[in-house]
Amino acid sequence: xxxxxxKNDIGKLSFEEAIKELTEIVGKIEQxxxxxxxxLQQYERGMALxxxxxxxxxxxxxxxxxxxxxxxxxxxSSKSEDxx
Amino acid sequence: xxxxxxxxxxxxxxxxxxxALEETLPPQLTVRGEISDWKHHTSGHCxxxxxDEAGILPCVMWASKFRTVKFAPEDGMAVLAxxxxxxxxxxxxxxxxxxxxxxxxxxxxxxxxxxxLAKLQSEGLFDDAHKKPLPRYPMRIGxxxxxxxxxxxxxxxxxxxxxxxxxxxLYPVPVQGEGAAAAIAAALRDVNRRNKKxxxxxxxxxxxxxxxxxxxxxxxxxxxxxxxxxxxxxxxxVGHEVDTTIADLVADARASTPTKAGVVAVPDIRExxxxxxxxxxxxxxxxxxxxxxxxxxxxxxxxxxxxxNPLALVHNAGQRIDELVADLAEATRQSLIEARRKVSAGxxxxxxxxxxxxxxxxxxxxxxxxxxxxxxxxxxxxxRRIRLTAxxxxxxxxxxxxxxxxxxxxxxxxxxxxxxRASQDVQVGEDLITELAGENFIESRVTRK
Numbered sequence: 248x249x250x251x252x253x254k255n256d257i258g259k260l261s262f263e264e265a266i267k268e269l270t271e272i273v274g275k276i277e278q279x280x281x282x283x284x285x286x287l288q289q290y291e292r293g294m295a296l297x298x299x300x301x302x303x304x305x306x307x308x309x310x311x312x313x314x315x316x317x318x319x320x321x322x323x324s325s326k327s328e329d330x331x
Numbered sequence: 332x333x334x335x336x337x338x339x340x341x342x343x344x345x346x347x348x349x350x351a352l353e354e355t356l357p358p359q360l361t362v363r364g365e366i367s368d369w370k371h372h373t374s375g376h377c378x379x380x381x382x383d384e385a386g387i388l389p390c391v392m393w394a395s396k397f398r399t400v401k402f403a404p405e406d407g408m409a410v411l412a413x414x415x416x417x418x419x420x421x422x423x424x425x426x427x428x429x430x431x432x433x434x435x436x437x438x439x440x441x442x443x444x445x446x447x448l449a450k451l452q453s454e455g456l457f458d459d460a461h462k463k464p465l466p467r468y469p470m471r472i473g474x475x476x477x478x479x480x481x482x483x484x485x486x487x488x489x490x491x492x493x494x495x496x497x498x499x500x501l502y503p504v505p506v507q508g509e510g511a512a513a514a515i516a517a518a519l520r521d522v523n524r525r526n527k528k529x530x531x532x533x534x535x536x537x538x539x540x541x542x543x544x545x546x547x548x549x550x551x552x553x554x555x556x557x558x559x560x561x562x563x564x565x566x567x568x569v570g571h572e573v574d575t576t577i578a579d580l581v582a583d584a585r586a587s588t589p590t591k592a593g594v595v596a597v598p599d600i601r602e603x604x605x606x607x608x609x610x611x612x613x614x615x616x617x618x619x620x621x622x623x624x625x626x627x628x629x630x631x632x633x634x635x636x637x638x639x640n641p642l643a644l645v646h647n648a649g650q651r652i653d654e655l656v657a658d659l660a661e662a663t664r665q666s667l668i669e670a671r672r673k674v675s676a677g678x679x680x681x682x683x684x685x686x687x688x689x690x691x692x693x694x695x696x697x698x699x700x701x702x703x704x705x706x707x708x709x710x711x712x713x714x715r716r717i718r719l720t721a722x723x724x725x726x727x728x729x730x731x732x733x734x735x736x737x738x739x740x741x742x743x744x745x746x747x748x749x750x751x752r753a754s755q756d757v758q759v760g761e762d763l764i765t766e767l768a769g770e771n772f773i774e775s776r777v778t779r780k
């Protein structure tokens with residue numbers, strides 16, 4: 248149960264947040280600040296974060312979203328997505 | 332024929348010179364020179380001279396022309412003065428009637444650029460303190476440029492080649508001509524206003540190369556202020572390497588050309604992936620080392636005596652208990668012997684005292700004392716009794732009632748209950764009570780006194 252929850256929240260992290268947490272985990276483990284049991288948990292989380300980062304990096308979006316919409320706000324955004 | 336010397340009037344000469352000048356010089360000319368002796372008269376007209384290393388040319392600029400001048404001329408300033416040469420007959424001199432005055436060799440745009448540069452610099456708009464840090468891994472990038480320009484392609488390609496995972500968002504804006512700067516500024520403010528929804532990490536504002544006039548929108552104050560006010564970090568990507576615009580200076584970061592925008596804006600995905608792999612390796616190595624260390628520690632613990640022979644502790648403890656039990660038995664035995672020895676020694680002492688004989692002796696002694704005490708007490712009692720009888724006899728003799736035995740009586744007033752000692756103690760008619768010996772009473776009445 249305890250290990251299930253954090254795994255769910257990793258998917259919501261931005262790339263930057265994931266990298267930040269990953270850096271913290273590596274730092275903690277390298278400095279030997281945490282107990283063996285914790286370090287194994289942190290290792291698993293670290294691996295999940297790396298996987299999440301790779302997933303983000305694999306995304307490639309060829310389309311260019313158009314965001315101009317000076318007047319008609321809701322309509323314009325859908326139109327512009329069709330265009331490009 | 333020219334024997335007779337022709338004499339001209341001053342006015343004639345001036346007129347001839349005027350005509351000569353008009354015939355020789357173009358009707359409009361531009362002179363480069365340095366301003367000297369600048370005088371802006373209260374009438375609004377300007378009087379000054381242009382000079383170079385060798386000479387000096389008087390100039391005048393009417394107030395109506397001076398109104399178009401966009402800078403403040405001053406002594407020593409290099410300028411291009413455009414106008415015509417005419418003779419000022421009143422002063423007897425020719426002068427340049429200036430109709431247009433430009434900074435020397437420098438166009439009005441350049442001058443305006445320098446003025447705005449100085450102004451914004453003094454306001455601190457270019458200070459590093461105001462530069463926002465760029466996001467390290469931008470995932471949503473806003474691009475403000477012309478939809479039809481080459482710059483859009485250059486920017487998007489430079490980003491995608493390095494960082495294909497980013498989402499690119501285009502905000503088409505005009506990038507040259509009248510109103511371009513205001514349009515880009517408005518777009519910047521619009522994007523900032525909507526960024527809760529748009530979630531852009533960074534903005535790129537740019538266009539391709541061109542003349543100073545083409546790039547002019549990026550040198551206008553309205554755009555500079557909008558870039559400065561943007562909450563989202565702004566990267567400028569304008570023109571060629573050599574062009575530096577005001578926008579470049581105000582922006583949080585500058586790409587020298589649109590094709591360099593990617594290098595400034597995004598990391599190289601290959602490097603990031605390599606870092607991820609390195610981090611993964613580090614993490615694994617660290618945890619492996621950690622586990623190995625723990626296993627090693629476990630082996631050391633297992634190798635210790637306790638684990639090699641776990642019963643040793645129990646056996647040792649058993650032995651200790653046995654020793655203690657033996658010690659206890661021995662100690663008990665010793666104290667018993669000691670106690671027994673003390674009892675028999677006490678018995679010997681008691682036997683030596685011969686209690687039954689001692690008791691007989693003490694009984695005799697006690698009887699003697701008892702007899703003597705009883706004799707003493709009897710003697711004292713007799714003596715006391717004799718003395719008491721004597722005292723009793725004397726006391727009986729002193730009792731007032733014993734006087735009554737000898738014939739006396741005691742009279743009291745029956746009413747008052749008081750003794751009657753004199754005749755005034757009673758009244759005639761009152762009753763008297765007379766007590767005689769043997770508790771006999773007589774009651775009588777006073778008839779006379």
